[in-house]
Every structure is written in C-alpha cells, then in structure tokens.
Amino acid sequence: MSLPLSNTDPDMLEVGHGPESRRIAMRVLKAKSGNSLPTLVWLGGYRSDMTGTKAVELERHAAAAGSACIRFDYSGHGASGGAFTDGTISRWLEESLAVIDHAAPERMVLVGSSMGCWVALRLIAELRARGQGEKVAGLVLIAPAPDFTSDLIEPNLSDAERASLSERGYFEEPTPYGPDPNIFTARLIEDGRQNRVLTGIIETGCPVHILQGMQDPDVPYAHALKLMEHLPSDDVVMTLIRDGDHRLSRPEDIARILAAVDAMAAG
Secondary structure, three states: OOOOOOOOOOEEEEEOOHHHOEEEEEEEEOOOOOOOOOEEEEEOOOOOOOOOHHHHHHHHHHHHHOOOEEEEOOOOOOOOOOOHHHOOHHHHHHHHHHHHHHHOOOOEEEEEEOHHHHHHHHHHHHHHHOOOHHHEEEEEEEOOOOOHHHHHHHHHOOHHHHHHHHHHOEEEEOOOOOOOOEEEEHHHHHHHHHOOOOOOOOOOOOOEEEEEEOOOOOOOHHHHHHHHHOOOOOOEEEEEEOOOOOOOOOHHHHHHHHHHHHHHHHO
8 A cells, every 4th residue: 555645735724923924734634434533643753744754654554544644744844834943832832733723633642753742742731721631532652752952951051052042042963863953942942941741740631652762862761751750640551662762763663653543543
C-alpha cells in the first residue's frame, strides 16, 4: 500500500488577527463511512514538520484502519506561514487548538513527539478547561519534552549563550538533524515559563502511553520518568527502549508507536 501522502497542496487555515495572523497548513484524512474510531492527531516536535516519517506513517496507519487523521505544521514550520523565530509554546498551542476546532473531531487520540508532547499536555488542559476533556480518548507521547526550555535548556546555558540571549534575543546551537543550527529565542524561553506543566499533578482524564529511548541525547529518559511522576492519577504506561534515540523512527520504533496508538483507539 502506498503512502497516503498527497502531492496536492495542503489546506490552509488562518489563525490570529492583524499582525499576528498566519496561515497554518494542514492535511485532514477523513474517516471511511461508518468508522467510529477516534481521529488521530499528530503534534510534531521543534523544527519538525508533518512530512516526517512518524507523521506520515501515522496517517498511513489511519488510512489502513479507515480512521481519520489530522496533520499540520506549526507557524514557521514546513508549509505554514509565519516566522520560526516568532514561535512560542503559546503561539503553537493556539494554532493546535484552531486546527482541532476547525476539523471538529468527536473523539481523538493525541500523538505528540518531543515538544509536541508539551503542546499535547497544554492542549488537553485547555480542552478540559472548556469542558471538552472527554474528546481526548488517549495520549501517546514519544520522547516527551514538556518544559524543555526551563528544565533542559536554561540550566545548561553557557555564558556565551546567555550573553547572546541578552544582546541578540536568541542563541544558536548545532544540531545533528540538519545543516542549519537550532535557534532558541528569549521569547520562547520566557513564554515557556508561563506554560510549564511539571509543577504539580497533571490530570489528563485519559490513558497515557510514553515511549522513550534510553540513548536519547536530546531528552534524557530521566525527564520522561519525571513526567510520569506528575501523572499519578492517570492510567500510564511507559515503554523504555534500551537502544532508542530521540527520533524513534526506525521500523521497530514505528511499530511500537502504532501499537500504542491502536491500544488507545480501541480503549
């Protein structure tokens, strides 16, 4: 079966007003007639887009099962508009909510990767505040990086990086995932403090499955264990993958992720 990744242009959704307006690219695979499985919603990581391996495999899996699937790019990512350096957790959360409100799934499984897990946890908190928490049937969190700005970046800043943040409003960091360095802005870090989730008990109201590589150089598996401690009231399963890296994109990793998604969808 070929990938259902379409060559046609993605649908565009306008989010925000005035100077904050940006066009968000999204692809919504509709469910087959009569299929009542939850919609699968992909929430990508920092600088990742909806054409990545895990996102496309999730849609292909949904197509095979006849269920709906939503993929989209945050502003400053992939096919979406807006500048990457304007991005914050609050901004990307607003876009995630807008896409879900537009697609209006009755039930969904949120599948987050790295930073997308942070967005997923904030997203479910916002839905619960609206009285719509029951729409989320489950969370699948891959290499979760909630609060990464305050927990993983800020404590490890060098003097040069602190000076760059103060003087230029950002600093750059080499990455093995591409030729261009990662850019972390003061705006992102300041906004991250306002969106922290590892400050008390996190109540999702749904089952959670965490998949974490033990050879992850970007998000140590101790961070996933810390997240689990903040989820005491939920049905939480953690899969530690001894030789797994941060991406978890090998065929055996994809198989584990899709098995977790299926368990949530069937739940």
